[in-house]
Amino acid sequence: MINRDEALVNITWRGQNGDLPDPVAYDAPAQRVLAWVAEAIRTGGVPGVAADSRVDLRDFVVERYAATGNRAVNRIVVRPKTPFGAL
């Protein structure tokens, strides 16, 4: 059950991807989201992502996608920067 003001958080870390087990507030500050995610990765709390004591999300991006007809719940995506496509 996810309330309207909450969101699922998806993370990609070193090519592994998973969701935080519990939803967070959709409008939580980005720095808080990054801290929660880092702690979860550090302790092995993200299914699909191996525990990593050296996790460092300082340059990661926090993006928010509100629920729509195609997206059943709010989602927050924590991801690496993606500046490249061509070089």
Next chain:
Amino acid sequence: MKTVVIVGVGALGSHLALLVRNLDAQLVLVDFDRVEQKNVLSQFHTRMGVGRNKAQALAQALQGMFGLKVETVPHRLTADNTDAVLGKADVVVDCLDNGASRRLVQEWVRAHEVACLHGALSADGQYGRAVWDELFHIDNEDVQGAPTCEGGEHLPFIAQVAAQMAFALQQHLEHDRKRSWDLFPGGANPL
């Protein structure tokens, strides 16, 4: 027939051109850069193209291998030539490698209400995006000219992202759908 303008034919753009070659669309390839030996590892460019303009080398390869005729623009996209380069596009595909050029594309497609699919990779080659403009946020490189996922070990993932972009483009051209994904090696999440 619709016109698809692919801006940047390096890692993502070159493989995308290969994968959309059967779509009912006129392809236009845009790139000012030249093929370097190292590009052969991670891009759909061959040793025969080394030293040549990427757009023209790829066009020649596509014609030689598949008899496919594409148009080329062997110039850098700038604020002065955006109208000329993108003007006849029904869809723009952004496979660029820097935030400044991506912003030129994004500003133009939004001003002209032209569909735009963005492709993007992280520097470590472990994360990618195939995202329509409505959901795309531009990331700047931390340091200009920073190393990228250009080594040959990233080729399977580059191909995965390019294939997802090709599928997104096909869905749009044939069914007028805009589907976007986050990608990681071996998987994808719809946005």
